[in-house]
Amino acid sequence: MHAVIRTGGKQYRVKAGDELKIEKLEAEKGGEVVFDQVLAVGEGESLKIGTPLVGNASVKASVIANERGKKIIIFKKKRRKGYQVKRGHRQHYTRVRILEINA
Incomplete structure (x- = not known):
């Protein structure tokens, strides 16, 4: 059975056992989270x-880790003006494993 959930402004198609990298959640490693914003659930007919949203539907997941992504470099320059700015950014995210889908 598949489900489409919404979290962090994005939508994910998940099934039991999937591992996802989603926007950072305020949850501890080893804890459980419940996604109640389910847009679609089921399979086939x-x-x-x-x-x-689908009423009374939820997806339960366990938190594997809170991590940071790969560093990206933001470089700005204006030619002939002597202006250069170099900045880096590492996005925080949470890795979760889907445990069960309740329809």
Whole structure:
């Protein structure tokens, strides 16, 4: 069974056992989180699509780790003006494993 969940402004298609890298959640490593914003759940002919959410549906996941992504470099320059700015950024994210889907 698949589900489409919404978290961190993005949508993810998940099934039990999947491992995801999502926007940072305030949860400890080893803890559990419940995603209650389920947009669609089911498979084949038993697919339920919400308007916008499916009622009484949830997805339970466990937190594997809170990590940071690869560093990206932001470099700005204006030619012939002597202006250069170099900055770096590392995005925080949470790695979760989907445990079960409740329809």
